[in-house]
Amino acid sequence: MNGRAHGLLALHLVKWRHLKRYREKEGVQVVSINSLLSEEQRAQCRAPIDKARTLPNVAFTSEVFYQVEVEKIFSANWVALDFVQMVPDNGDVLRVELAGMPLLMVRNHQGELKVFHNIVPYDGCLAVTDPQKEVSEIRTPYHGWKYDLDGKLTDISVWNGSYDGKDLSAVGERPRDLAEVPTAIWGPVVFVNLNGQAESFSEHIAPFHRIFENWDIEDLDIGRDEHSAPLLDPEDLATNWKTHYENWGINVLHESFVHSVYDASKEVPRLTQDGKKTCVDYIEGRFMALNYNDKDFQNTYPEFPFPDLSRSELKQADQGYFGSLFPNLHVGVWRTLIHLIISLPDGPGRTRTQRAQFYRTQAASDLAHLEARLATVTELNTAGSEDGRITQSVQKARRSPAFQSRYYSQFWDEMHYQFTQIVLNDLER
Numbered sequence: 001m002n003g004r005a006h007g008l009l010a011l012h013l014v015k016w017r018h019l020k021r022y023r024e025k026e027g028v029q030v031v032s033i034n035s036l037l038s039e040e041q042r043a044q045c046r047a048p049i050d051k052a053r054t055l056p057n058v059a060f061t062s063e064v065f066y067q068v069e070v071e072k073i074f075s076a077n078w079v080a081l082d083f084v085q086m087v088p089d090n091g092d093v094l095r096v097e098l099a100g101m102p103l104l105m106v107r108n109h110q111g112e113l114k115v116f117h118n119i120v121p122y123d124g125c126l127a128v129t130d131p132q133k134e135v136s137e138i139r140t141p142y143h144g145w146k147y148d149l150d151g152k153l154t155d156i157s158v159w160n161g162s163y164d165g166k167d168l169s170a171v172g173e174r175p176r177d178l179a180e181v182p183t184a185i186w187g188p189v190v191f192v193n194l195n196g197q198a199e200s201f202s203e204h205i206a207p208f209h210r211i212f213e214n215w216d217i218e219d220l221d222i223g224r225d226e227h228s229a230p231l232l233d234p235e236d237l238a239t240n241w242k243t244h245y246e247n248w249g250i251n252v253l254h255e256s257f258v259h260s261v262y263d264a265s266k267e268v269p270r271l272t273q274d275g276k277k278t279c280v281d282y283i284e285g286r287f288m289a290l291n292y293n294d295k296d297f298q299n300t301y302p303e304f305p306f307p308d309l310s311r312s313e314l315k316q317a318d319q320g321y322f323g324s325l326f327p328n329l330h331v332g333v334w335r336t337l338i339h340l341i342i343s344l345p346d347g348p349g350r351t352r353t354q355r356a357q358f359y360r361t362q363a364a365s366d367l368a369h370l371e372a373r374l375a376t377v378t379e380l381n382t383a384g385s386e387d388g389r390i391t392q393s394v395q396k397a398r399r400s401p402a403f404q405s406r407y408y409s410q411f412w413d414e415m416h417y418q419f420t421q422i423v424l425n426d427l428e429r
Contacts, residue, residue, distance in 0.1 A: 033072075033427040036065050044405070045424055049417045053405040055424075057398040060240040066348040070099045073327050073426045075194040078204045080329040080342045081105070083188050083356060084113060085222045085230055091134035091149065095126070098192065099345050103181065104128055105190065106138075108149035115183045115192050116151050121175035122159075151178035187217045188358055189329060189340065207287035208325045211333070214317040215309045220338065221364035223357045223373045228365055231377055233355040237388050239395040241328065241345040242423065244353070247391050248330045248341070249289045249322035250415035252279065258390050259383055265300040281414050282323065286422060288415040289323025294335065302379055305372050306336040307360040326422055332380075339380055349395060355384060 036058065037045075044053040059065050079098060087094050087107040094105045095118055102118035104127060120127050125142040132138075137154065138147040146155035146165070153176040157165025168176065182193045184201035186209065191201065198204065223231040237244065247254065252270060255262040262268040270279040270292065282291040297320070310317045321333040332339035342354045357376055363369045397403060408417050 031064055031068055033068060033424075036062065036068065041405075042424065042428075045420050049408050049414065050410055052417060052420075053407055054416070054420055055242070056405045057403070059423075060243060060395065060398045061348055063348055066345070068427060069345070072429065073423070074099045074345065076198060076426065076429075077327055078184065078191045078193050078198050078201055079327060080325075081115065081190045081192050081344075082342065082354065083222060083230075083340075084185060084190055085188060087113060089134050091132075091136060093128055093132040093135060093138060093149075095128050095131065097344070097346075098194070100347070101194070102126055103192070104178070106149050106151075109136075113183065113185065113190060114150065115181040115190065116178040117181060119179070120145060121177070121179075122171075127178060147178055151180055153177055187212075188220055188222060189342070204286070205325075207284035208329075208331075210284070211282070211287070211289070211319075211321055211323070214311055214319075215333070215338070216311050216360070217309075217338075219360050220309075220358045221361040223337075223359055223377070224365040225374075226367065226370055230356065231373060233377065233381055233384065235353045235355070235384065235388060236346075237351045237353065237392060238349060239351055239388075239391040240348055240398075241343055241351045242419075243391050243394050243398075244343050244351045245324055245327075245330075245419065246416055247387055247394075249324050249332075250419055251412075252290050253409065253412040254390070258386050260386070261300065261302075261379075261383065265297075267297050267300045282321065283415060283418060286326035287323060288418060289321040289331075290415075291323075292320050294318050294320055301334070302375075304334055304336045304376060306363045306369060308335055309338070309360060310335065324419075326419075337376065353384075355380070 037056070041056055045055060046052070081098060081103070082094070082096055082105060087105050090107050090109050090111055092107045096103045096105055104116045104118040106114050106116065108114060116127075118126050118128055120140050120142065122145060123140075123142045125140065127138055127140050127147065129141055137149070140146070143159065144157065145153060145159070148154050153168060153171070155165035156168060156171065157163060159165075160170035162170075182196050184191045184205075186205050225231055256269050257263070267278070270277055272278060278296050279290050279292040282289040295318070308317075317335050319333075321331065323333075324330045328343040328345075330341040330343060336359070338358045340356055340358065344352045344354075346352050357373070357380065358364070359369075359373075
């Protein structure tokens, strides 16, 4: 990290600590998890799996609990924000949100992707309200301040009664530049760390990165339609982010009962006749996945007729995964495509998801593969809709006084159990 980056990080930390002090001064309660979950409830979560319970309903329905999660989980960790393909060209600017916080993705003139808090220090208004393509600067909508694509204030014309907008001396030592957010990129995914205090990104991504050793992730692009526009499937779900997380790769048992493609398959449930799993719980740090061998499920998944993503014919990728990297990146991995879901919390009872498929670059936009790409989107969207229906049903049930928490199947639910431990670890730190 160079000196300028160190300076930006130090400034960001000062702003973050100032925000916490301000909240305390204004009487905004900084709640401890100890006041939201009793000692008995936490002990139940920490018990061995055969006696343990999941987090209670309050963890999925309470606004106060959610705000603690924003502070302890979504601000303190590396979090997936969006896909790099959303700002493909120099000068592209996109307004995004993370847990209600307005952010800004910018591709600067050098081709670097940067993320800023989407707030003008002077007037407190959004710096950008609409997407912009290939612009040379950012002109703010309320009072016309201008910024370069590195977030530096460049023009305050007539703000101090002078038409010489380049003279910034009237601002003095007061805040002027857009606040940059620590950012990292893995493959097609943009990650941010809002409070600047997470572990190194290389440590965070390492378990996720290792499963792709045989996949050529450097040659990936998002699937595109006939006009070269990204094939995206955003969805707004009436469910808590943890409910969505619990249902994805760490829940194997639901497949046969929720999804039509699995219900029709003799290879699912993932069990042999003598009751042994035909899959493996892959658990490494904060990445957990259902891992299986392709040959065991040749009659389950539709054929995806795209170029192989294996790095070489000598060492082809023969493993499939449905997994999740805490706290909000979900993945389905086949030999010829990678399905990614970014899950963004939007309150205790809402989750916004951004779904897309990634292929070898040529196959992602080649018209010869268009029909297959569209069919793939349809297949995966069907499964996504089935998941959405059931996770929203679970969320509704969490309002019932007849049900407070789940227990676990020792045979199937080890990953769900470990997920609960990770959430608690973060909330208690």
